[in-house]
Amino acid sequence: MRSLLGLVALGVALIATSVQANNFGDYSNLPKDLAAAATAYDVAQFKADKAELERVLADDYTLADTAGKNLTKAQFIADQTKPGNKTLSVRIYDQVSKVWGDGAVLAGMVDAKGSSDGKEFTFRGRFVDVWAKRNGQWKVIFTQIHPVQ
Template sequence: MMMASRFTASIGSVLLLVAGLAQASHPKLPPDLARAAADYDQAQIHSNRAGLEKALADDWILANTAGKTQTKQQFIAESVAPGSSVEPFTVQDETIRVWGDGATLAGLVDYKGKSEGKPFQARIRFVDVWRKKDGRWQVVYTQAARVP
């Protein structure tokens, strides 16, 4: 796969990770959502395919910074590929909304990492939409936009 595609996937991966890292201990989150976000973080940090499968709904879609969409399968394949990594980062300007069986976790991040072993750096505004179904929280949609 081309470098641009891998970089875009890395951005999506980071965005999802960011949402979980920032929200995992946030007092506005229900404990089970905070736990799901933290578990998702760990799955991404450790390139854990099973953890990613659990965290993302089967119908999950990423609207990435290139204006394209990725499926769960495409995203996971790229997220666990050799040479892909993300360094720790902090969410700024975070927005949290929780209602019944849904939530949005959003913010702004500056981050860096590697895609196919090559370094990248970007500033991204993201939103993750979470759904609780059958007693389990999963990410159902992510949108990411580059910020100059």
């Protein structure tokens, strides 16, 4: 089953539902540039926007996925944009944020519904995204996600 990070912030490929119908993260307490980057990341995952994912993920990005595998940026993007994978709804809540100079950790819970390889799924998990400001741009450098009951 594809990695479920796209359900964060996450979720993944949107076809049938508008972005406004979902509950993405509340980044109102973050610096404006980081808040904009985090929102862009959430929406890019949900819409499976390859160009935006390329922009917001660091070249050395690593995802520690729900199957215990480490995925590279290229592997994650290929998985997120794979035909047959789509997210119908996502809700991010119970958020935690820690920000310092040129780094940040954004974490929380995510509930998502959609399909993966043509099979419907419901997912609840906890995620942690590590961000770094590089050359004046916020980039996600690491994500870990795991399912919870």
